[in-house]
Amino acid sequence: MPPRKTASSSEVLQGVLEALPLGQKLWVRGVTRDLAPLLRQGDAVRVLRCGPGDISAGDIALVRQGTRLTAQVVVSTQPWMTTTLLGTGARPGGALLGRVVSLRRGRWLVPLPRPLSPALWVAQRGLATAWGQRRTRLIYRAVRDFFFSGWSKPLRRHLVGPLEVRLLRPVDLEVLLTFAGERLSVSPTFLRRQLGDRWGRDAQERRGAAVGALDTQGRLHGFAWMDSYREEGLPLDGVWVRSLVVAPQARRMGVATQLVGRLLTEAHRQGEPRVQADVDEDNDASLRTFEGLGFQRASAELTNQTNEAWDAAGSTKRLIVFQRDSAP
Numbered sequence: 001m002p003p004r005k006t007a008s009s010s011e012v013l014q015g016v017l018e019a020l021p022l023g024q025k026l027w028v029r030g031v032t033r034d035l036a037p038l039l040r041q042g043d044a045v046r047v048l049r050c051g052p053g054d055i056s057a058g059d060i061a062l063v064r065q066g067t068r069l070t071a072q073v074v075v076s077t078q079p080w081m082t083t084t085l086l087g088t089g090a091r092p093g094g095a096l097l098g099r100v101v102s103l104r105r106g107r108w109l110v111p112l113p114r115p116l117s118p119a120l121w122v123a124q125r126g127l128a129t130a131w132g133q134r135r136t137r138l139i140y141r142a143v144r145d146f147f148f149s150g151w152s153k154p155l156r157r158h159l160v161g162p163l164e165v166r167l168l169r170p171v172d173l174e175v176l177l178t179f180a181g182e183r184l185s186v187s188p189t190f191l192r193r194q195l196g197d198r199w200g201r202d203a204q205e206r207r208g209a210a211v212g213a214l215d216t217q218g219r220l221h222g223f224a225w226m227d228s229y230r231e232e233g234l235p236l237d238g239v240w241v242r243s244l245v246v247a248p249q250a251r252r253m254g255v256a257t258q259l260v261g262r263l264l265t266e267a268h269r270q271g272e273p274r275v276q277a278d279v280d281e282d283n284d285a286s287l288r289t290f291e292g293l294g295f296q297r298a299s300a301e302l303t304n305q306t307n308e309a310w311d312a313a314g315s316t317k318r319l320i321v322f323q324r325d326s327a328p
C-alpha cells in the first residue's frame, strides 16, 4: 500500500497531486463545497490518481478549475462535463486529477466503490431536479432556520449546558483537532503547526491567539483564532480573525460574539492596534457578528487587495473586509 499522505493548501496540493503517479492515492481536505450536502466542511476525500480513461458518468472526480480544486460529479466524459451534487449547472470539467474513492468524516470512513456510481448518478439527478425547484429550496431553508432559530434555543442551551469562552492552551490541542476535523476547512495538520508555533513561544513574544467555547466536559462548541496571513504567503498586513465557527447546536447564543470579543482583548494586550476580518458577502450571520461588535467596513483599497490575494489563492467568493481598533 502506498504511504498515506495528507495536504491542504490548494497550491501545494495541486503540485503534490500532479506529481503523484497514476494508481496512487492521497487524502485531500477542503474540496467538498460542491458536494454539499453529502459532504461538509472538515470532511476529507481519498483520491485515486487516474486519467480520463478511468472515469465514467456518476463518478466523483477531483478537478482543477483555474486555480481552484474541487470534487464534482461527472456528467459525461465526451464532452467532459462535471457538476455540483445539487446540479447547479453542468460545466466543462476542468483538468482531471483523479477519482474520489472514499470519504472520511471524523472517525467515519465511507468507501465509494465503483458499482455505486450509477446509484450516485440517479441520486444526483433526483437531487438536482428537486433543488432546481424554488419551492424545495424555500422549504429546506425554512426548516433549517426554524430548527436553529429562537424556539429551539432553550432546548439547545439545556443540551449544551454552560459554556466557558477562553484562550486555548497547548493542553487543548487534542480537543481542538477533533473539532477541526469535523468543522473546519483548514487541516488539523496546518492548525497543529500554526498554533504549536505560537504556543511554543514565550508569552511576551507571542503573537496571535486561539479561543474556544468549552462545555463542562471540556468539549469544544466554538472556535476562532487570530493571526497574520503573511506566513501563508498572502500579502496582507496586520492580524486577522480566522476560522470563526460555532457548532450548530450552540448558534445564536452569542458564542461567536464572545469569541471575537476575547480575541480583541488579547490583541490589545499584545499591542496589536487593529484587528481585521474577511467575510463572504452572503454570510449574514458572520456579517452581523462583526457589525454587532463595532467592526467597520475597510477602505475600498484594502477590500480589493484582500479579494485579489484570495482570488490568487483560488477563492471564488467576494469578501467584505472589516476592521476594528482592538482598544475597548
Ligand SMILES: CC(C)(COP(=O)(O)OP(=O)(O)OC[C@H]1O[C@@H](n2cnc3c(N)ncnc32)[C@H](O)[C@@H]1OP(=O)(O)O)[C@@H](O)C(=O)NCCC(=O)NCCS
Pocket: 243, 244, 245, 246, 247, 250, 251, 252, 253, 254, 255, 256, 257, 258, 278, 279, 280, 283, 284, 285, 286, 288, 289, 292
Ligand atoms: C457565523 C457564526 C460563527 C455565528 O455564530 P453565533 O454564535 O451563532 O453568533 P452570535 O450568536 O454571536 O450572533 C451574532 C449576531 O449574528 C446574528 N446571527 C447569528 N446567526 C444568524 C443567522 N443564521 N442569520 C442572521 N443573523 C444571524 C445574531 O442575531 C447576532 O446579531 P444581533 O446581535 O444583531 O442579534 C455561525 O453561524 C457559524 O459558525 N457559521 C458557519 C461558519 C461560518 O460561516 N463562519 C464565519 C466565517 S467568516
